[in-house]
Amino acid sequence: MKEIFEWSRVLWNDLPAVFLLEVLFRSVVMFVVLLIALRLVGKRGVRQLSIFEVVIIISLGSAAGDPMFYEDVGMMHAIMVFVAIIGVYRLVTWLMAKSIWFENLIEGKAIYLIREGKFAFDDFKKESLSQDEFFAELRVRQVEHLGQVKCAILETNGDFSVLFYPDEEVRPGLPLLPDEFCRKSPEVQHPAIYACAFCGHTEMLAPGRHHCPVCAHEEWVRALNTRRIA
Known part of the structure; x- marks a missing residue:
């Protein structure tokens, strides 16, 4: 024993x-x-x-x-x-x-996920991060659309850093609110500035079907141009 x-x-x-x-x-x-x-x-x-x-x-x-x-x-x-x-x-x-x-x-390195109001497409697709998860992180920071964001960076500790445009420099961008984003469609009904629902590229579109020149996807949603609410 x-x-x-x-x-x-x-x-x-x-x-x-x-x-x-x-x-x-x-x-x-x-x-x-x-x-x-x-x-x-x-x-x-x-x-x-x-x-x-x-x-x-x-x-x-x-x-x-x-x-x-x-x-x-x-x-x-x-x-x-x-x-x-x-x-x-x-x-x-x-x-x-x-x-x-x-x-x-x-x-690892800090990764740019957004540059100048659009997805940094090549870097974003390397990360195991869903678009919905990323949108949720931005909404927590009072972001309504990507045109309000100058850049967003995924830090080495997994957190996000977000830098915003001044109000006078906000541009049209991909909406992040679920109700707005769910209106995406491959068919443009009215002439306006639209954002690619996949990469955030924005441009003026006429009615009809269009392919995104950045990512080749063809779903679009009408871009927002509202200022950020502090």
Whole structure:
């Protein structure tokens, strides 16, 4: 029968000291695996924290939790995990400070989703972000149509930064309100400025069917030109 506070078991769990090297190896491998997995999930999956910070939190939390509950996990092994993770953390942060390329590799880049009141089409389609989700984020920021937005950026922590046009520079843009957006149609009924329902491109259209010159889609919705309500 095992005794409590049997220090050789509590600290080492009857494993040789050389096992610490294997723990070190396992910690580094799992850290890299976590980093890659969360990098693949994308920025929106770890909103508010950078991917690197999430990996650190998960790694330290796992290392701290197991020896609290499982008697077959030695405390010294958990301490080695902490040492390995902190060592990797300091190395990675040092490399990020020295190399922009390495920083972009680990944490990604800030991505423009809107430029000059229109979708940054090539960048937007690279992100695992639905149009409806993005519209909801903009509506929370009191945006009624894309013509009010000078640029919108998806930051490396998954949050959005939105910069607005001054009132006098607001232009016609794709409406974001559900009632307005649902009026999209491939058939233009009246001459007016319309916005492509897919990419936000705006132009004056005559009655009839038209293909968007930017994305080749053919659904249009009448553009709005209202100023933003602060």
